[in-house]
Amino acid sequence: MSGAPFVVATMARRGLLVPGAPHRVAQQFAELHRWGFGLAGELRQAAARSPGRVAVIDDQRSLTYGELLDRSGRLAAALPVVAGDRVGVLCRNSVAMIETLIAVTSVGADPVLINTGLSAAQLAAVATAQNLSVIVHDPSFTEVLGDFPGGIPTSALAAMINAVPSATLAPPPRTGRTIVLTSGTTGLPKGAQRPTPGGFSPLCSIIDRIPLRAGVRLMIAAPLFHTWGFAGLQIALALRATVVLRRKFEPVAALDAIRANQVTALIAVPVMLQGLMELPPEADRPGLQIAAVSGSALPGGLATRFMDRYGDILYNLYGSTEASWASIATPADLRAAPDTAGRPPHGTAVAVLDRDGRPVPTGETGRLFVGNEMLFEGYTNGSERELRDGLLATGDLGHVDAAGRVFVDGREDDMIVSGGENVFPAEVEGLLADLPEVREVAVIGVPDDEYGQRLAAYVVLRETAALEADAIRNHVRQHRARFCVPRDIVFLPSLPRNATGKVLKRELPR
Missing domain, CATH: 3.30.300.30 (ANL, C-terminal domain)
Known part of the structure; x- marks a missing residue:
């Protein structure tokens, strides 16, 4: 199945085509037409269809979709930014971070997602390299910001929002582009420009393989500044999900929040699963139906051990900031081969090439290349990644087995x-x-x-x-x-x- 039939069939299976009030459905698609498929547009379609549904719950408060739209719109008017500006976002997972991201994109500015682990020197260098006009930050990062003149603590956002009357925003003259910093551990992280989805196809490529449904109650434990955490937010808004956030991941508190909020799906990174597995087995396991991880390899037999305890609910997405996704492993894939990265989802191509760009035989290690419609648009410093026939170099070495499963053997520069x-x-x-x-x-x-x-x-x-x-x-x-x-x-x-x-x-x- 390809193209429109695949999209329609997937949306139907995941509950996105369930009939609703005609005027709400009409407004939902009208908002997508006007605003596109970025954060601002996805929020507006969700608020049009389900304004009273709880959109996000964090450690301190919760907002419905209607409230999130109102507050982010007023914050967009209050922030001292215009279309084309770059705005740093230095926050842990919270309602305030989501309000800020949507407000920034609503005016056509570019949010720059900043790793909360950067040193003061790295942060100063990033602010200069990315030409940041403003950095919205948690108060705990005030000291690391040093003498940066454009810092706005999240503690000031409520007063800014309350000072602006509610109003209906018009789409900005340009679409804001989210910039994700690469996770290099030395030197200056590079800014990777993420594309805005052009339709439903990217969403469907993911939820076809990871069975997230409309209205799911979803904990995003992965940091929202990380590619996978940010992707989880994009998916959640598209699905009109209820998102549960915690500022820091602590295994016991995470399980408590999952139970208290009736969470059925978890977006995490593998080290978080390791933390959960170090807890004593619980007789009353939470009602998780999906645990989707990305960001690094699943170590050792973690996949099997996790599924033995929590059930066959584990999905592993292999991707990168630059390539978005390359392959997704389902529980069946991980049972058959616990170290696999899975298979390319719909609309994605993976090739294993030698140093000269020629395909290597099945089972033989080579350089991994990937192609899909969400490849990054280049680094903000003008540099690019190697492309071969429209496929992007991942920087990894790997192989594909006879069943079509992808395996990552290591980084090119680690061998x-x-x-x-x-x-x-x-x-x-x-x-x-x-x-x-x-x-x-x-x-x-x-x-x-x-x-x-x-x-x-x-x-x-x-x-x-x-x-x-x-x-x-x-x-x-x-x-x-x-x-x-x-x-x-x-x-x-x-x-x-x-x-x-x-x-x-x-x-x-x-």
């Missing part, structure tokens, strides 16, 4: 050559993560005088667990080739991670 052999640290990480004593692990390449490079493993053990370095080496030796055995084993109390849960490998002690 090492040890004694003439190609070694993928991620392969050894997954092997060690399966050890019951290991809580988390990172494997990297380090210089070696004899072999050029060798592997070093950084291991965090579970509480009360004991494991010797030689036992770790023997485990690898039994399951992999000699050159995969890490010579250096370093035990740590925890791994350094950024705000999205990715391990900061450059901060590991050498």
Whole structure:
């Protein structure tokens, strides 16, 4: 099935074509026609169809779709920005962050999603590089902003909103473009310009594979400044969902919020699932029906362990800031191959190419390229990613098996050559993560005088667990080739991670 028939069939299956009051349905599609499929348009179609439905709940308050539209519209009039400005958004997940994002796009300005883990020096450099006119920020980030002159704390937003009368906004002269900062752990993060969806097809590509339905009660635990968290917000508005947010992810509090708010779907990053799995098994498990993760590889046998406890509800989306998505693994895919990244969804192409751009045989490792209608529009500094026949380089190495499942073998720049052999640290990480004593692990390449490079493993053990370095080496030796055995084993109390849960490998002690 392709094109319009696929979109219509998917929307029908997910409850988006359920009949409603004729005047509300007419206004819903009229708002999409006027405003497009960005945040501003998706909110307006949701408010037109379901104004009294609760749109978002955070730690402190909740808003209906009608209230969210009114408040974001008044905030759009109050903010000192115009179409074409770039506005930094430095917030943890909250109602205020969503109000700000929608207000900024409603006037045609470009929101720049800022990682809450940036240092003061990085933030100052980002503000300059992205030419930010304003940064809306949580009060807790006032100090890190330093002497930036355009800071607006979220604590001031209520007064700004209340000072402006309600009014109906007209679509701006230009469509605001969301800019997501890449998650590089050193140097200056680059700004990736995200496209605005041109219709229902991108949404349907995702919900065809991840069965999110209209009106779902959805917790977005992934940071909203992260590509996956932001995508979750876009999907939620399109589905007229009720979004549940918490400023910080804490496993016990997250499960309590899931139960209290009758949440049935979770948008998260893999490290959050690890946190949930460290809790004792609950007799009264929450009523989750979907747990969708993205942002990094699922370590070891996490997929199987999670589904054994919570049921076959896990979906894993492989993508990037630049490529949006490449493939999605369903529970069936993960049961068959727990380390798979799944299969390309509708309208997406994945190719595995050699260094010369030629396809490699099935099962052979090569460079992963992806094509879909939501590829990024380039970096704000003018640089681009490599393209081959319309497919974008992901920066990953991987392979596709005979069943069409995609596997990510590691980052191109992570692969090492040890004694003439190609070694993928991620392969050894997954092997060690399966050890019951290991809580988390990172494997990297380090210089070696004899072999050029060798592997070093950084291991965090579970509480009360004991494991010797030689036992770790023997485990690898039994399951992999000699050159995969890490010579250096370093035990740590925890791994350094950024705000999205990715391990900061450059901060590991050498």
